[in-house]
Amino acid sequence: MNHAADEPLRGTLYVVATPIGNLADMSQRAIAVLSGVDRIAAEDTRRTAKLLRHYAIQTPMLALHEHNERDLAARLIAQMAQGENLALVADAGTPLISDPGYHLVRLARAAGLNVVAVPGPSALVAALSVSGLATDHFVFEGFLPSRQAARKARLEALRGEQRTLIFYEASHRVLECLKDMQVAFGLERQAVVARELTKQFETVRADTLQALSHWVEDDPQQQKGEFVLLVAGDSGVATHSVHVEAERVLSLLLDELPIKTAAKVAARITGVNKRALYERALGLKRDPQ
Numbered sequence: 001m002n003h004a005a006d007e008p009l010r011g012t013l014y015v016v017a018t019p020i021g022n023l024a025d026m027s028q029r030a031i032a033v034l035s036g037v038d039r040i041a042a043e044d045t046r047r048t049a050k051l052l053r054h055y056a057i058q059t060p061m062l063a064l065h066e067h068n069e070r071d072l073a074a075r076l077i078a079q080m081a082q083g084e085n086l087a088l089v090a091d092a093g094t095p096l097i098s099d100p101g102y103h104l105v106r107l108a109r110a111a112g113l114n115v116v117a118v119p120g121p122s123a124l125v126a127a128l129s130v131s132g133l134a135t136d137h138f139v140f141e142g143f144l145p146s147r148q149a150a151r152k153a154r155l156e157a158l159r160g161e162q163r164t165l166i167f168y169e170a171s172h173r174v175l176e177c178l179k180d181m182q183v184a185f186g187l188e189r190q191a192v193v194a195r196e197l198t199k200q201f202e203t204v205r206a207d208t209l210q211a212l213s214h215w216v217e218d219d220p221q222q223q224k225g226e227f228v229l230l231v232a233g234d235s236g237v238a239t240h241s242v243h244v245e246a247e248r249v250l251s252l253l254l255d256e257l258p259i260k261t262a263a264k265v266a267a268r269i270t271g272v273n274k275r276a277l278y279e280r281a282l283g284l285k286r287d288p289q
């Protein structure tokens, strides 16, 4: 059956992508499916109500969000098993991508129901497609932990990742996050800040992590809105040259400063991890070259 037909399949869960800012990005198929299903499960019914009003869609809604999804999913599955068809939407973009819906989709599939994608916008793909970074292999990391220690540890674990890295970040943490990225990946690693995609103040800027941090820090306008941060994968070569330079800086500082301070200052200058520099400093003291 052609799923694009106006008549929805009975007992089906439609996972429907909606715009990430620009309402004109709504697909005709999304409009047809949302108009034709029995109910729409929306993350925030007030937000989705605006979208529905814009397209004169009168389908009833129910709220499905991270706090009630587990409880609600089983009930919705039972209703779909009776023939009801349901569309799932997020506030913006593709449901389940850093948004609720995973439990519902998993249960629906386990129950043998039809689960049909109505694809459309997603901030991560939009950002990647215009980033100029490698697109053949990439890793979507979603949101980093909000606590700094956990965020730094996560970034540290990604230091040698060779695929393009994609992160979502809240506006009030963008600057902090870029600074932590400098420490984990080095000042010179290429990155992209993609802000307010498809909206009035859309800005996509590519530069080194250091230059991007300065740019965001110097212009409070660049700290507003919604962000995708992308970081080039580790090329091996760049890391090698950064580490060679870090070692040179470290040896100079070791002539003048105690080990701990030298490692700390070298880390600040080069963006290389402090602990790694401290260990290298111990090695250099033990075994000067």
Ligand code: SAM
Pocket: 020, 021, 090, 092, 093, 094, 095, 096, 097, 098, 099, 121, 122, 123, 124, 167, 168, 169, 170, 194, 195, 196, 197, 198, 199, 226, 227, 228
């Ligand atoms: N499901 C959505 C998707 O498919 O992109 C993502 C939902 S997640 C809760 C929201 C995050 O996505 C925002 O904090 C931001 O990082 C990113 N985002 C959403 N819309 C965006 C836009 N127009 N421009 C840049 N980033 C956006």
